[in-house]
Amino acid sequence: xxxxxxxxxxxxxKVREEVAREVAEFRASSGKIPKLVVILVxxxxxxxxxxxxxxxxxGKAGIDSELVKxxxxxxxxxxxxxxxxxxxxxxxxxxxxxxPLPASIDAKTVLDAIHPLKDVDAxxxxxxxxxxxxxxxxxxxxxxxxxxxxxxxxxxxxxQHAVVIGRSEIxxxxxxxxxVQKSVDATVTICHSRTRNLAEICRTADILIAAMGKxxxxxxxxxxxxxAVIDVGTNRVGDKLVGDVRFADALPVASFITPVPGGxxxxxxxxxxxxxxxxxxxxxxxxx
Ligand code: GUN
Numbered sequence: 001x002x003x004x005x006x007x008x009x010x011x012x013x014k015v016r017e018e019v020a021r022e023v024a025e026f027r028a029s030s031g032k033i034p035k036l037v038v039i040l041v042x043x044x045x046x047x048x049x050x051x052x053x054x055x056x057x058x059g060k061a062g063i064d065s066e067l068v069k070x071x072x073x074x075x076x077x078x079x080x081x082x083x084x085x086x087x088x089x090x091x092x093x094x095x096x097x098x099x100p101l102p103a104s105i106d107a108k109t110v111l112d113a114i115h116p117l118k119d120v121d122a123x124x125x126x127x128x129x130x131x132x133x134x135x136x137x138x139x140x141x142x143x144x145x146x147x148x149x150x151x152x153x154x155x156x157x158x159x160q161h162a163v164v165i166g167r168s169e170i171x172x173x174x175x176x177x178x179x180v181q182k183s184v185d186a187t188v189t190i191c192h193s194r195t196r197n198l199a200e201i202c203r204t205a206d207i208l209i210a211a212m213g214k215x216x217x218x219x220x221x222x223x224x225x226x227x228a229v230i231d232v233g234t235n236r237v238g239d240k241l242v243g244d245v246r247f248a249d250a251l252p253v254a255s256f257i258t259p260v261p262g263g264x265x266x267x268x269x270x271x272x273x274x275x276x277x278x279x280x281x282x283x284x285x286x287x288x
Contacts, residue, residue, distance in 0.1 A: 001225060003254040004153070011152045012145075012266035016061055019273040023062040026280055034280035035064040036094040036120065036272075037086050041079060041105065042072035046236065047098050054096070057269045063276055066092075076105045080113050087115040090288055093280040094120035096272070099170070117282050120275040123169065131174065134181050137282065138275045143175040145267025146209065146230050147184065153256055155207065155228045158185040163202050165218070165244070166211035167192045171232050175209055198222075210244035220249035228256040232264050 027033060036058055040051050051067060058065035068082060079097075086092045095118045101107050111119075116126045122138040130137050150157060162179045166172035167190055179186040186207065191198055193212070202208055202222040210218045211232035223229065233244030243260030250257045258264055 001253065001255065003229070003251050003257040005251075006149055006153055006256055006258045006263060008145075008149060008258060008263040008266045011149055012270040014152075015148065015267070015270035016057065016273060019061045019063075019270070019277060022274075022277045026277060026284075027062070030280075030284050032280065032284065033062070033064050034093050034277050035066065035091055036096060036276045037066045037068060037092045039068045039070065039079070039082060039086075039095065039097045041070045041074050041098070042102050044100070047100075051098055054269055054272060057273055058276070061273045063273060072102050074102075074105075076109065079105060079110055083110065083113045087113075087118065090283075092118065093283055094118055094272075094276040096120055117286065117288070118279055120272060120279050122174070122275070128169075128174070132177050138278060139178070139271070140170065140174040141271040141275065142171050142211075142232060142264060142268045143178050144271040144274075145264060146175060146232070147178055148271070149230065149258065149264065149267055150207070150228070153228075155256060157207065160186050160206040161189065161204055162186040162207040162209065163189045163191060163205035164209045164211065165191045165198070165202065166209075166213070166232070168211065171211040175211065175232075179207075212244055214244055215242045216244070216246040218245040218250075220246070220253060223250060223253045225253055226255045227253070229254045229258070230264065231258050231260050234260060234265060 038051050055065045086095050095114050097110055111123045116124045119127050122140040127137050164172050164176050176188045176190050180188045199221045203224050205227055207228045209230045215235035215237050229245055229250045231243035231245040235242050241261050
């Protein structure tokens with residue numbers, strides 16, 4: 001079997017067209033333009049590239065965006081003040097604080113300070129709770145993108161064994177929560193750095209989601225023939241981007257595989273745009 005390589009770019013482009021239509025509808029009904037504010041602290045070059053891509057995508061979808069660039073020396077209080085200003089600004093619909101933050105700043109304190117109706121990342125505990133209870137306000141962008149990718153490719157999830165490697169708040173945990181929810185109906189196993197017999201467990205997966213941030217950690221021995229492999233990893237090795245999965249091992253064995261780059265990454269950005277329009281709608285409905 002040679003795996004079908006899932007074209008995240010093409011599927012994301014469809015989502016972005018849909019978002020552009022939603023933006024046009026929102027503008028027509030409210031007279032307002034949705035706006036995303038991205039806050040970038042410090043000068044991590046990878047984060048700068050991600051942020052630029054997010055802004056470009058906003059522009060193409062008709063969403064206003066603003067980059068608030070703060071120096072690495074910014075104090076936690078200064079960042080909290082900036083968030084308070086954006087919370088209070090009715091023109092700002094979505095607030096995204098790019099992670100990772102400098103070590104001197106506590107990310108949880110900062111993310112908790114974002115107004116829950118402007119929390120397009122869905123990292124605020126209120127939004128995490130609503131997601132887990134299957135009454136979502138926002139969905140976290142990367143796991144949401146993975147679900148749309150699976151669905152668009154016609155990959156069955158109901159009753160399938162999905163193994164998620166990684167337990168981060170950004171991907172692993174919310175990914176598992178979305179896969180187990182009604183209407184997706186997967187049987188979910190979460191693995192992590194302390195999991196015993198990791199390769200053996202992964203070999204029982206019908207859907208394998210690699211999100212632990214270790215370059216090419218998932219090799220042939222992790223893969224059951226016919227498994228659908230979703231590679232969330234984006235690791236810089238020298239001047240190359242590689243995933244968490246050794247692509248050459250997966251290609252002859254898997255049914256589907258996402259490439260890195262061009263798989264999950266573009267989906268994450270497309271889902272962020274969707275969340276920003278959703279934020280604008282929610283705030284308009286709340287009379288903000
Ligand atoms: N850094 C890596 N992924 C993400 C994400 O989904 N949201 C934010 N805010 N920062 C990130």
